[in-house]
Amino acid sequence: xxxxxxxxxxxxxxxxxxxxxxxxxxxxxxxxxxxxxxxxxxxxxxxxxxxxxxxxxxxxxxxxxxxxxxxxxxxxxxxxxxxxxxxxxxxxxxxxxxxxxxxxxxxxxxxxxxxxxxxxxxxxxxxxxxxxxxxxxxxxxxxxxxxxxxxxxxxxxxxxxxxxxxxxxxxxxxxxxxxxxxxxxxxxxxxxxxxxxxxxxxxxxxxxxxxxxxxxxxxxxxxxxxxxxxxxxxxxxxxxxxxxxxxxxxxxxxxxxxxxxxxxxxxxxxxxxxxxxxxxxxxxxxxxxxxxx
Amino acid sequence: xxxxxxxxxxxxxxxxxxxxxxxxxxxxxxxxxxxxxxxxxxxxxxxxxxxxxxxxxxxxxxxxxxxxxxxxxxxxxxxxxxxxxxxxxxxxxxxxxxxxxxxxxxxxxxxxxxxxxxxxxxxxxxxxxxxxxxxxxxxxxxxxxxxxxxxxxxxxxxxxxxxxxxxxxxxxxxxxxxxxxxxxxxxxxxxxxxxxxxxxxxxxxxxxxxxxxxxxxxxxxxxxxxxxxxxxxxxxxxxxxxxxxxxxxxxxxxxxxxxxxxxxxxxxxxxxxxxxxxxxxxxxxxxxxxxxxxxxxxxxxxxxxxxxxxxxxxxxxxxxxxxxxxxxxxxxxxxxxxxxxxxxxxxxxxxxxxxxxxxxxxxxxxxxxx
Numbered sequence: 001x002x003x004x005x006x007x008x009x010x011x012x013x014x015x016x017x018x019x020x021x022x023x024x025x026x027x028x029x030x031x032x033x034x035x036x037x038x039x040x041x042x043x044x045x046x047x048x049x050x051x052x053x054x055x056x057x058x059x060x061x062x063x064x065x066x067x068x069x070x071x072x073x074x075x076x077x078x079x080x081x082x083x084x085x086x087x088x089x090x091x092x093x094x095x096x097x098x099x100x101x102x103x104x105x106x107x108x109x110x111x112x113x114x115x116x117x118x119x120x121x122x123x124x125x126x127x128x129x130x131x132x133x134x135x136x137x138x139x140x141x142x143x144x145x146x147x148x149x150x151x152x153x154x155x156x157x158x159x160x161x162x163x164x165x166x167x168x169x170x171x172x173x174x175x176x177x178x179x180x181x182x183x184x185x186x187x188x189x190x191x192x193x194x195x196x197x198x199x200x201x202x203x204x205x206x207x208x209x210x211x212x213x214x215x216x217x218x219x220x221x222x223x224x225x226x227x228x229x230x231x232x233x234x235x236x237x238x239x240x241x242x243x244x245x246x247x248x249x250x251x252x253x254x255x256x257x258x259x260x261x262x263x264x265x266x267x268x269x270x271x272x273x274x275x276x277x278x279x280x281x282x283x284x285x286x287x288x289x290x291x292x293x
Numbered sequence: 294x295x296x297x298x299x300x301x302x303x304x305x306x307x308x309x310x311x312x313x314x315x316x317x318x319x320x321x322x323x324x325x326x327x328x329x330x331x332x333x334x335x336x337x338x339x340x341x342x343x344x345x346x347x348x349x350x351x352x353x354x355x356x357x358x359x360x361x362x363x364x365x366x367x368x369x370x371x372x373x374x375x376x377x378x379x380x381x382x383x384x385x386x387x388x389x390x391x392x393x394x395x396x397x398x399x400x401x402x403x404x405x406x407x408x409x410x411x412x413x414x415x416x417x418x419x420x421x422x423x424x425x426x427x428x429x430x431x432x433x434x435x436x437x438x439x440x441x442x443x444x445x446x447x448x449x450x451x452x453x454x455x456x457x458x459x460x461x462x463x464x465x466x467x468x469x470x471x472x473x474x475x476x477x478x479x480x481x482x483x484x485x486x487x488x489x490x491x492x493x494x495x496x497x498x499x500x501x502x503x504x505x506x507x508x509x510x511x512x513x514x515x516x517x518x519x520x521x522x523x524x525x526x527x528x529x530x531x532x533x534x535x536x537x538x539x540x541x542x543x544x545x546x547x548x549x550x551x552x553x554x555x556x557x558x559x560x561x562x563x564x565x566x567x568x569x570x571x572x573x574x575x576x577x578x579x580x581x582x583x584x585x586x587x588x589x590x591x592x593x594x595x596x597x598x599x600x601x602x603x604x605x606x607x608x609x610x611x612x613x614x615x616x617x618x619x620x621x622x623x624x625x626x627x628x629x630x631x632x633x634x635x636x637x638x639x640x641x642x643x644x645x646x647x648x649x650x651x652x653x654x655x656x657x658x659x660x661x662x663x
Contacts, residue, residue: 186345187378191392191439192366201391205382 042066042261049257065258069266073259075246082266084236085243089223090270092154092239096161097218103162104169104214105207109199111170112177113185123174129167134227137164145232157232157239161222168221169214176210177203212278219274240267295354296321296479297342297447302351304337304503311337313503314351319496322477324470328490329500330526335483336451338500342481343449344368355447366395371440372449375456377432379424385435386420389442396443410438413472430461437469441476450482454489466492487527491515499523516650521577521659524652530582530616533626536656537578539571546571548578548653552621553604553641561648562597567663568653576662577654582616582627584647587634597649604641619644 037054042065044058052059071081110116111123141160142151150156180203188198229239238246244267248260297319304312312334319325327335340346342353344365353360360368371392379388386407393403411417414434424432433453440448453469454462470493473480484490490497491511499506499514499522507519518524524532537548540558546568547560561568568576592598606625609616615635617628628644636642653662 181376181378183374183376183378184380186343186365187372187374187439188380188391189345190343190365190370190372192395193391197395202380202382 038261038265042258042265044258046254046256046258062258065256066262066266068256069247069259069263073247073256073263074250074252075243076250078236082240082243082247082263085238085240086266088154088233088237088243089240092157092161093219093222093270096158096165096222097215099158100162100165100169100218101211101214103166104171104173105204105211106199107166107170108173108175108177109203111174112180113182113198113203114195123170126167126170129164130171134164134225138227138231142231152232152234152237154233154237157228160228160232161218161225164228165218165221168217172210172214172217173207176207180206216274216278220271223271295319296323296356297325297481298352298354299338299342300352300354302338302341302348302353304334304341304346304349311503312341312349315505317498317505317508319479319481322479324473324480324482324493324495326490326494326497327481327483327500328485328487328497328526329506331485332502333500334503335485335500339449339451339481339483342447343370343372369446370449371443371445371447372451373433373436373440373453375452377424377436377453377456379432379435379439381424384421384423385416385427385438388424388435389438392439392443406442410442413441413475414438429457430465433457433465437472441472444478446478448478448480450480452484453482455484455486469493488529491527497527499526501526518579518652518661520661521579521654524579524654528581530627530629532579532581532652533585533621533624534654535578535580535621535624535626536575537622538575539568539573541572548576550578550601550621552601552619555602557599557601559599559601559646559648560596561651561653561663571653571662575656577656577659579652579654580626580646580648581650582629584650585626585628585630585644586647587630588643588645592645597647599646599648600643601646602641602643605636605638607638608635610635617642617644 040056040058041049041054043061043063044052044065045060045062048059069081070083070086072079073081075082075085107126111119141163145151145156145159148156148159150159184202185198188202193201224241225239226241226245229242230245233239233242244263247263295318297317299315299317302312302315303310315334315338317325327338329335337346341348342355344360344363348361355368355370379385380391383391389407389410390403393406398406407420408417411420414437416431416434416438419427419431419435424435427435433456436453450469454465457465466489469482473493482489482493490499494511496508497511497514498508501522507514507523509517514523514527518527518532521534525534535548535550537550539546540549541547542558542560545560545562547558550557550559588600593600603619603621605617605619607618609618610632613632614629615632617630617635618625619628620626630642630644634642654660655662
């Protein structure tokens with residue numbers, strides 16, 4: 001009787017496994033299909049695209065669509081490809097990510113380790129920031145940028161993304177820091193360390209996992225942003241997302257799908273790279289040993 | 294000169310009084326234990342001594358300085374936490390020297406101090422490890438090392454042994470006591486474990502609900518508890534409290550005890566003065582398990598010893614002693630007898646009561662009568 005039930009559950013779990021992996025494979029295929037189509041299309045010639053099947057592999061691998069997308073595709077009136085816009089994006093995304101992550105870390109630290117009167121209220125108000133849609137802040141933000149004299153500049157775009165991202169990064173760091181035992185801070189206070197010393201010597205070195213999370217999130221958000229980019233920048237200072245849109249919408253007779261696909265992949269590449277590189281450092285449990293283990 | 298004096302210290306949070314006027318004083322080199330159940334305010338008091346919590350009113354002096362408004366780093370203290378609170382990103386060496394580094398102690402001096410501390414606590418081989426690579430006992434040592442490296446005038450320990458397993462706890466307890474003997478620095482030590490309190494302390498403050506119930510040496514507190522709470526809290530197994538009527542016996546007074554159809558009246562030595570007012574009324578008669586033992590011929594006839602035959606409800610052998618449960622006045626009373634003399638459940642045995650250390654409490658106010 002007991003043997004039978006064991007055999008039965010073993011069989012059931014094997015079937016369960018099979019279903020789970022089957023479903024996972026299916027979902028995986030579903031998500032990878034567009035990437036496959038984009039990649040293979042970007043490597044085909046226009047003739048092959050017109051003649052062939054969407055899912056077929058390219059008969060001959062051609063990289064001229066990639067070269068064109070990077071170097072000479074038209075994004076409106078000028079035809080210099082994405083390269084300039086790529087570096088535009090890098091030039092404001094990197095500072096925006098770094099600054100918003102730093103502010104988040106500092107806010108989170110102050111909100112958890114140095115509770116002050118009304119700190120929960122401040123945190124609550126910051127949280128509301130996470131729920132404000134982009135569109136709502138466009139006009140007031142434009143006025144603010146104008147008043148600060150940084151409208152239509154890289155600095156302005158950095159400012160917008162830092163302000164908008166700080167709510168999210170603060171949430172990340174705050175929720176991470178509440179798991180760090182506050183006896184650690186007390187011990188450091190007794191050792192004589194001050195507010196900043198504790199932050200830089202003890203808290204920040206423990207924050208690697210959450211810094212990685214924050215960087216991945218912010219990088220993806222800021223790099224992929226279109227709305228702020230299209231509103232708060234113009235001409236040759238626009239980010240790559242806006243340029244991609246222009247490139248795809250600029251038609252000179254024939255629609256060059258291979259160039260469009262190559263351009264789209266180029267625009268998405270940095271976020272992919274961040275996931276691949278940073279994901280590796282996404283290690284948990286760095287605080288192990290701070291408390292009873 | 295007192296090492297630490299706490300005068301009428303109060304603490305309230307949002308109108309709730311957590312500490313209701315604490316007065317304590319210890320001399321240089323003394324080991325003070327703050328003991329009590331959770332929520333009694335002992336950890337809050339320690340935090341206030343450390344400067345991690347502010348004082349609502351009253352005065353805390355360390356040495357001859359009032360430290361109420363000094364920050365922790367200026368109080369000349371070091372603290373060992375329950376969770377050890379070692380900095381996980383630093384090696385043991387860096388953990389120990391962090392405080393020295395902040396105080397701008399020269400590097401060579403730091404190295405010398407780390408060396409000395411490591412020798413004292415036998416953690417020399419661990420200096421280059423991270424806290425995550427240490428066992429519980431080793432972390433405990435490192436936490437103590439960090440504390441002693443600065444040679445403060447006062448050590449604060451916040452339940453440092455409660456995260457260790459039973460065997461290690463006893464070992465570390467001995468080690469802390471040895472360390473204290475060797476260094477002679479004053480210590481304030483918070484625990485909820487009355488055995489730790491008894492074994493380590495020069496002075497014990499038993500706390501409950503934000504008040505010090507009794508402050509004295511371990512033996513004073515054990516032998517002369519001020520009230521029912523202290524009597525019940527200190528000692529394991531804890532003191533028996535038997536509701537009993539006071540009756541006149543000869544020229545003095547005694548307590549009336551009923552057990553298994555039989556009634557005994559035990560005269561209380563020296564109890565005549567204070568028990569007189571309670572004649573005919575019920576009191577709580579407190580007697581520790583080790584004061585009720587098997588009958589010993591050599592003690593028979595001494596006035597403070599009384600014998601009585603009582604039925605056994607249950608026995609609990611512990612090895613060196615056997616705990617025998619007998620019913621007296623409707624309560625189960627624990628007696629500590631030699632295993633060779635212990636009877637079996639269902640039988641009855643002759644027990645000898647040592648009344649010289651018995652205590653009496655007012656059942657309503659729970660204060661000591663005699």
